[in-house]
Amino acid sequence: MSAEHVRVPLVQPGTRAELAEVEARILAERGRVSLLYQVLLNSEPIASGWERLLTAVRQQTGVPASLRELIILRVAVLNGARFEFDAHVAHAEKAGVGARKIEAVWEPELSPLFDPTERLVLELADRMTRDIVVPDALMERLRAHFDSRGIVEVVATVAAYNMVSRLLVALNVSH
Structure with missing residues (x-):
């Protein structure tokens, strides 16, 4: 990973005593302090809240890992966040998402490779990311498949990873 064009300084773990607690939580949850977190550590409150939110989204919801990773x-x-895409390919593979489906997320239209539930959450991702507004008809289809908690969790997953990818793109975090 190259950091030469990142728009803020990277905070090297262990260099600022006031960040020790949040760095310890990041290490415990993620196993390392990634380039993304080295950027976020410029703001302890943001890094801390980010870690808690993204841990909840990735590890504490009922969204199946394969659906979560396809959404991500x-x-x-859609947001042109290649760094995020590359970071999640291995997670998608581990969750059982095949190479053909991983490649298919690049297609402008949703591929027939995706099963109906995958197509549903990917359509949600497309609408929320491209249009912001989710049509009532799509929300009704989501309600037919997910309970209220499930809807909140898939919507929050899309929203959270829009936040992630947009921060990465804005701060030029890439390989």
Whole structure:
């Protein structure tokens, strides 16, 4: 990973005593302090809240890992966040998403490779990312498949990874 064009300084772990607690939480949850977190550590409150929110989204919801990772990949593609896409390919593979589906998230229209539930959450990702507004008809289809908690969790996943990818793009975090 190259950091030469990142628009803020990277905070090297262990260099600022006031960040020790948040760095310890990041290490405990993620196993390392990634380039993204080295950027976020410029603001302790943001890094801390970010870590808590994204840990909840990735590890504490009922969204199946394969759906979550497809959402993340699609949002990364739509927002031009190659760094995020590349960071999640291995997670998608581990969740059982095949190579053909991973490649298919790059297609402008949703591929017939995706099953109906995958297409549903990917359509949600497309609408929320491209149009912001989710049509009532799409929300009704989501209600037919997910309970209230599930809807909040898939919507929050799309929203959270729009936040991630847009921060990465704005601060030029890339390879």
